[in-house]
Amino acid sequence: MKIKEYKRTYTDEWDFRTSDTKEYTHSYHTYPAMMIPQIARKLIQDYKPKGKLENILDPYMGSGTTLVEAKIQGINAIGTDLNPLARFISSVKTTNFNEGLIEKYFSKTINAIENYKRPQNVDLDHITNVDFWYSKEKAEELYYLTNIINTYPETIRDFFLLALSECVREVSYTRNGEFKRYRIAKEKLHLHNPQTFKLFINKIERNIKGLEDFNKINNKSKVVIADFNTVNEIPKHYIKEGSIDLVVTSPPYGDSKTTVAYGQFSRWANEWFKFENAKKIDNLLMGGTKIKDFTLKTESIKNELKEIKAIDEKRYYEVLSFLDDYYKSITNVSKAIRKEGRICYVVGNRNVKGVQIPLDYFTIEAFETNGFKHIDTFVRSIPNKRMPNKTSPSNKKGANVTTMVNEFIIIMEKI
Ligand SMILES: C[S@@+](CC[C@H](N)C(=O)[O-])C[C@H]1O[C@@H](n2cnc3c(N)ncnc32)[C@H](O)[C@@H]1O
Known part of the structure; x- marks a missing residue:
């Protein structure tokens, strides 16, 4: 029987190679696999559903790119994520903080930094292996900043804490350019000497610029940051059906352990700020728990699944769990959408044991089962996407294969 295939449109219209992806509050904080803001912007502008466009949902909002873009265009938005760091970033990025107050407390911070005294009784017992990940000097500096910021009014505190969140990770001994928690090699530790205070000040200055631009535009729409799975x-008090x-x-x-390490990347801030489930995020996310009882049905990727099963049964069950x-x-998201409402899913086709899984086909098929029709899929190349495009499928050094070269922008409509 012929495998189900769907239309793909190859185009460079969605590449945005020379675009500034750090406009407005998009500059505030890095996050694994961030969406290009221009993609969300173009989808909102060019693929409006028939009738009204009064609200937008992002069911896996990450660092809130879609929410920021919705707000810029004056549309109400709701996003959810199981990762507390994602919710924290999204919340700060979509808040119109008072610039005057921020400037005032920024001056206070600089003053406190100029009068730095090593803090006594540093309490960082909630950080796992704190001495392994931080030098004493750097941990004290970060602790000092945390205590200062925690005295600030609640209305602006988070703006400063978010900049600190990036510092907490960058100042640690974690390797630069990795989302996973890998420590810098022992013999190179002495070369790692980040200037905590300078780093923090630079981030605040950068973020103030973003805030100024963000505050200039429409800020009347409402943003809701949710934490449902x-x-x-989907809880009805957040979103009514249709x-x-x-x-x-x-x-x-795919699951976070074998694809993008959301939990490991976020562990620095999640532990530092004592957010809940700091150590468990990867298990909570999609595919994080292995199951044996599957409900999904698929024609579109059944050959690929069969191939993976033949190579490695354990991996097959991991993929199936995800x-x-x-x-x-997808079934839950489908229920939330009104008739003629639309979904835009940006997905990648990962490689497992040398077999490419066409997640775009699977996504379309799943939405079709839930009463949607396919409009188009645009294929773009991803030179500027912030994620590793190589992983080692066999865990052997040097056995890397490229897992993603294209990204698929799927547009569908509820019938
Ligand atoms: C590709 S990222 C989203 C990136 C986002 N578009 C951005 O620009 O930052 C996917 C997100 O899905 C979240 N996630 C995974 N499983 C989830 C679940 N079951 N419910 C809600 N969010 C989930 C992860 O924590 C991660 O932040």
């Missing part, structure tokens, strides 16, 4: 039912006009999102491509969660989450 899209794999389970109420969403448009979804713009980039879901994970796909099963993803399928359930």
